[in-house]
Amino acid sequence: MNILLKSAKIVCPENKALHLKKRDILIKKGVIEKIAASIEAPSGVKTIERKDLHVSLGWFDSSVSFGEPGFEERETIENGLGVATSSGFTDIILNPNTNPLPDSSSNIVFLKERANGNSTNLHPLGSLTVNSEGKDLAELYDMKSAGAVAFYDFKKQISNPNLLKIALLYTQNFDGLVFSYPQDGQIKGKGIVHEGDVSTMLGLKGIPAMAEELQIARDLFILEYTGGKLHIPTISTANSVKLIGNAKKNGLDVTCSVAVHNLIFTDESLKEFDSNYKVMPPLRTKSDCKALIKGLKDGVIDFVTSDHTPIDIEDKRVEFDNAVSGTIGLESSFGSLNLLFDIEETIALLTKGRERFGVKTASFAEGEKACLTLFETSSEDIFSMANIHSTSKNSLFLGSTLKGQVYGVINNNQIII
Known part of the structure; x- marks a missing residue:
């Protein structure tokens, strides 16, 4: 899995140098290889760009x-x-x-x-x-x-x-x-x-x-x-x-x-x-x-x-x-x-x-395993049956207005968007 996240706003208070900064993030074989203001996509690397893209641990x-x-x-x-x-x-x-x-x-x-x-x-x-x-x-x-x-x-x-x-x-x-x-x-x-x-x-x-x-x-x-x-x-x-x-x-x-x-x-x-x-x-x-x-x-x-x-x-x-x-x-x-x-x-x-x-917490840094969540923070939508992927549908949030959307995760050398 080789991907490049473009202009992702990092939300990670533990890393003060990156927290709330927009950065490109290059991930190769499940490991964060590079974090920089701008990275050119190498050959064979999938680029991910999303509106209001945020990333956290x-x-x-x-x-x-x-x-x-x-x-x-x-x-x-x-x-x-x-x-x-x-x-x-x-x-x-x-x-x-x-x-x-x-x-x-x-x-x-x-x-x-x-x-x-x-x-x-x-x-x-x-x-x-x-x-x-x-x-x-x-x-x-x-x-x-x-x-x-x-x-x-x-x-x-x-x-x-x-x-x-x-x-x-x-x-x-x-x-x-x-x-x-x-x-x-x-x-x-x-x-x-x-x-x-x-x-x-x-x-x-x-x-x-x-x-x-x-x-x-x-x-x-x-x-x-x-x-x-x-x-x-x-x-x-x-x-x-x-x-x-x-x-x-x-x-x-x-x-x-x-x-x-x-x-x-x-x-x-x-x-x-x-x-x-x-x-x-x-x-x-x-x-x-x-x-x-x-x-x-x-x-x-x-x-x-x-x-x-x-x-x-x-x-x-x-x-x-x-x-x-x-x-x-x-x-x-x-x-x-x-x-x-x-x-x-x-x-x-x-x-x-x-x-x-006793579960290890990953680090948001170069050379570390990528264990990340991708999301946006501003959209508002009414939670409906279309938002439920569980087999059971018993949600008390049905009909409620929620804010933000999950784009996916990167973990275990997999990306699910």
Whole structure:
């Protein structure tokens, strides 16, 4: 793969000499050979010129679900990675919510082998407990050796506090990272949306913010006792931000993430009973959205994620109470973040996080492997079915105006435009 990017505006705060400069970039055999103000295209090199062409390090998403194995009708690994590529992502963390669940080294090996040869790299999570039943720890060390980057019972609380204690102690032996989903199942009960005025008006069972915050407070107390590395995925309330911020000030090794849709939509969106808005954690209030955005800007919240969760139509086009929670989000991540933040902040959010999972971050420099995302920043368009490449179409961004467009990625000696 030999290509020349012409007049590309580089967005890379880590490289101050190149950041926000327009440069030609020559890439040969997957390596950045030259970056200069002007480069003549050598023989046999394809030239790429696009309107408002921007380039950054490849994007990263810390919470993506597909379906294979077991739920291929929702999304196969091959198609899912294609969606990630067309959405600008060169690395994704794959959630463990398949059938069978990846609770052994052989499952991890299967996932990695299925992803070989793609332009987007797949980094699997292993289940924290056997069959994600919350009883016995799975083969954590063996899975780490096989390529699992962390351990998570996807969207299931760790109800036994002693289990979390043991997991945090045990994983310190091999620098493992433990996920704990922030929701107390007993307080949640049969709730399906945020508990508040809207849930009362609609007659829907609510989930109080306290269900999330009590779980986080408990987990942070355990982390303080044990040490180790804890990640709290997809927080959704203002008090959750405060709790984690205080824990970081006290020196605890904790990170957290937030889903893009929890920054934008509130429970007011539920009034039409559209099941695409049924997500977990639930959409909260406007004040929660503001606190989450501030938490990202302040660095309390470490990562923003699409929380991409394909759900087939049979499980979504039913009564709201019976619909399965989840929304796809890879295709809409950039365009929605670009509305909330300036382009430098947006790209910083989309490129950070790899180190937490032991994934190497590429460098934007001559002689380095090309791991790049190409995009433009200014066009506005209404997100429609035509923008969705996922097998499942359950997006709560349908009908929303998004800003910017992904042109493609360059990674693993491949270019996808």
